[in-house]
Amino acid sequence: MKTNTRLLHDRFQGDQANTGATLIPIYQTSAFGNETAEGLEAIFHHKAAGYAYTRIGNPTVASFEQRINALENGVSAVAFASGMAAITSLCLAVLSSGDEIVASAGVFGGTIGLFADLEQFGITTHYVDECTPEALEQVITQKTRMVFAEVIGNPRLDVLDVPAVSSYLKDRGDILFVADNTLATPILAQVLDMGADISIHSSSKYINGSSNAISGVLVDGGRFWWNAEAFPAMKDWKKFGPYALASKLRQKILMDMGPCLSPMNAFLNSVGMETLGLRMERQCSNALALAAALEAMDGIVSVNYPGLASSPWHKTASRVLSGGYGAILTIRLESREKAFQVINRLKYAINITNVGDVRTLIVHPRSTIYAHTPTEACEHAGVTEDLLRISVGIEDVEDLIQDFEQALQP
Numbered sequence: 323m324k325t326n327t328r329l330l331h332d333r334f335q336g337d338q339a340n341t342g343a344t345l346i347p348i349y350q351t352s353a354f355g356n357e358t359a360e361g362l363e364a365i366f367h368h369k370a371a372g373y374a375y376t377r378i379g380n381p382t383v384a385s386f387e388q389r390i391n392a393l394e395n396g397v398s399a400v401a402f403a404s405g406m407a408a409i410t411s412l413c414l415a416v417l418s419s420g421d422e423i424v425a426s427a428g429v430f431g432g433t434i435g436l437f438a439d440l441e442q443f444g445i446t447t448h449y450v451d452e453c454t455p456e457a458l459e460q461v462i463t464q465k466t467r468m469v470f471a472e473v474i475g476n477p478r479l480d481v482l483d484v485p486a487v488s489s490y491l492k493d494r495g496d497i498l499f500v501a502d503n504t505l506a507t508p509i510l511a512q513v514l515d516m517g518a519d520i521s522i523h524s525s526s527k528y529i530n531g532s533s534n535a536i537s538g539v540l541v542d543g544g545r546f547w548w549n550a551e552a553f554p555a556m557k558d559w560k561k562f563g564p565y566a567l568a569s570k571l572r573q574k575i576l577m578d579m580g581p582c583l584s585p586m587n588a589f590l591n592s593v594g595m596e597t598l599g600l601r602m603e604r605q606c607s608n609a610l611a612l613a614a615a616l617e618a619m620d621g622i623v624s625v626n627y628p629g630l631a632s633s634p635w636h637k638t639a640s641r642v643l644s645g646g647y648g649a650i651l652t653i654r655l656e657s658r659e660k661a662f663q664v665i666n667r668l669k670y671a672i673n674i675t676n677v678g679d680v681r682t683l684i685v686h687p688r689s690t691i692y693a694h695t696p697t698e699a700c701e702h703a704g705v706t707e708d709l710l711r712i713s714v715g716i717e718d719v720e721d722l723i724q725d726f727e728q729a730l731q732p
């Protein structure tokens with residue numbers, strides 16, 4: 323099956339057996355009863371398939387997990403209450419005090435916040451301006467256990483050379499390579515096939531598509547072999563082979579810490595995901611056309627978009643991404659005042675701190691998402707006073723271009 327067929331038919335599970343419903347029922351229930359005491363005992367001992375309590379498993383959530391797992395070519399997927407819950411759960415499942423993370427300086431602000439929070443548990447993070455084998459060589463130590471980077475960085479829009487980093491880290495078993503695939507999505511980047519160990523998403527963004535549910539999902543390629551000396555936290559789970567991480571995430575993290583996805587939100591994601599391929603195709607082509615038009619407009623200092631030849635990451639993007647260059651672009655105006663003026667004059671782009679919606683969204687990162695971030699950290703992340711981030715939607719691109727033209731009038 324090719325991608326769009328797959329989105330509709332792979333692991334497609336409505337309710338054929340009972341009602342013929344074409345969509346998975348929303349099992350909006352906390353718990354699942356069993357006919358017999360022996361039956362429930364068997365479920366708790368993992369001797370029988372079945373459900374007991376939604377914190378640990380739910381059929382609507384499982385259906386979403388299976389569909390995203392198939393789309394990413396993974397071995398298993400586990401869904402969470404948010405993208406941040408997915409990243410936090412991964413760190414808590416595998417890392418121990420004394421471990422080090424290496425992360426790309428361009429990662430999402432919430433992720434930077436989380437890595438700072440982990441310091442109180444003795445886990446430290448080193449940032450590299452660009453996540454390349456050369457840069458990793460300089461910062462990796464005996465204690466490094468995780469390399470974390472975004473396939474398309476937000477808002478720097480740097481593109482991760484997934485094959486280069488994965489072949490550099492290959493088969494070590496002591497450093498896990500995690501790719502945050504939120505902005506590229508499985509449509510543009512098959513990160514597990516390119517050698518990343520884990521693909522992680524805020525599915526609140528493109529996977530959902532309409533911004534109607536917060537959620538996160540982790541997909542495991544199942545190839546990482548968990549060197550037990552390096553990962554004492556995974557020692558007891560190694561016996562599950564390719565399912566080691568998924569087993570621990572369900573049986574320990576979801577069970578003990580509780581960051582589970584609600585059935586209703588899993589349903590909204592499953593429905594949203596069916597149009598992911600079509601939306602990405604349209605949003606990427608709109609982004610490229612808008613970026614090219616903006617580059618030619620007066621009053622713009624620069625346009626940053628991986629699809630433009632002027633982007634420092636254009637070559638890497640052409641190799642790593644297929645079918646488009648993503649749907650986020652940033653522009654620099656002359657000043658913060660000019661940037662604010664453009665936001666206030668635009669008719670269609672909504673002024674909002676979100677990405678991945680079907681509608682075009684715009685934000686001034688320095689005064690919002692990065693309001694409390696020190697200036698030096700902002701510089702590393704590429705956030706200047708005159709920067710605007712645009713998440714391009716599925717509108718007719720002529721309307722978007724016209725709208726920016728009028729907003730940029732002197």
Ligand SMILES: *Cc1c(COP(=O)(O)O)cnc(C)c1O
Pocket residue numbers: 404405406407430432433472476502504505523524525526527536537538677
């Ligand atoms: C939004 C986002 C997150 C966090 O996800 P939530 O669902 O908002 O918790 C993580 N990484 C990236 C790249 C994001 O854009």
